[in-house]
Amino acid sequence: MAQSNLQQELRKKQPFASPEQEAILNILRTSDVFHNQFGRLFREYGLTPSQYNVLRILRGEGKPMPSLEIADRMVQVVPAITGLLDRLQAQDFVKRNRCTEDRRVVYIEITPKALKLLKEIDEPDLCLHRKLIGHLSSDELTELSRLLEKARTSLVSVDQN
Numbered sequence: 001m002a003q004s005n006l007q008q009e010l011r012k013k014q015p016f017a018s019p020e021q022e023a024i025l026n027i028l029r030t031s032d033v034f035h036n037q038f039g040r041l042f043r044e045y046g047l048t049p050s051q052y053n054v055l056r057i058l059r060g061e062g063k064p065m066p067s068l069e070i071a072d073r074m075v076q077v078v079p080a081i082t083g084l085l086d087r088l089q090a091q092d093f094v095k096r097n098r099c100t101e102d103r104r105v106v107y108i109e110i111t112p113k114a115l116k117l118l119k120e121i122d123e124p125d126l127c128l129h130r131k132l133i134g135h136l137s138s139d140e141l142t143e144l145s146r147l148l149e150k151a152r153t154s155l156v157s158v159d160q161n
Contacts, residue, residue, distance in 0.1 A: 027148075034132055041128055045121055050078050051088055052121070058110035059118055064097060067106050093117070 006026050007016065016022035035049065042052045057073050058065060071081040078084055085108060088094040093114035099105035136144065 027151075037128060037132060038125075041124055042121070044124075045117060046091070047117075047121075050074070050076065050084055051093075054084060054088060054108075055093060055110060055114050055118055058094065058108060059115060064107040064109040066099075067096075067108050070108060088114075 004016070004022060006012075006022060006029060009029070010025070016025070038052075039049050042049055045052075047055075053075050054070055057070055067081055067085060070085075071078060074081075085094060085096070089096060093111055095109045095111060097107045097109060099107060133141065
């Protein structure tokens with residue numbers, strides 16, 4: 001039986017134990033490649049992917065948000081949202097405001113400096129998306145998203161049992 005592309009990439013001598021294992025390793029390998037490319041782009045602007053994600057969330061919301069809600073919306077889970085926000089505040093990209101009704105809640109607001117930086121990143125970010133996955137057709141991209149969402153949905157039901 002011929003080796004799969006992933007099997008060759010990983011220089012794996014034996015076949016994968018299952019199609020599920022091969023698919024997940026393909027997802028992880030692809031994610032790593034993409035993550036490295038985006039990490040390199042954001043580093044050019046003095047940001048990490050997680051910092052960029054926070055700023056993107058705040059810009060999209062258009063108003064200050066509770067820090068825990070930002071954490072819930074992150075693409076990748078960040079265990080230390082407070083430290084991440086500390087670093088963004090030190091760069092003057094966000095401001096913190098404590099809620100007057102509930103002192104435990106901290107609202108995070110994006111600054112004009114961060115909005116200006118995001119505007120600079122928008123075009124290179126879009127170009128990188130196209131470079132990495134633009135060779136797929138619109139139908140293929142739709143199907144890929146559908147399959148990945150279906151895979152994640154099954155995980156949610158497994159976690160609830």
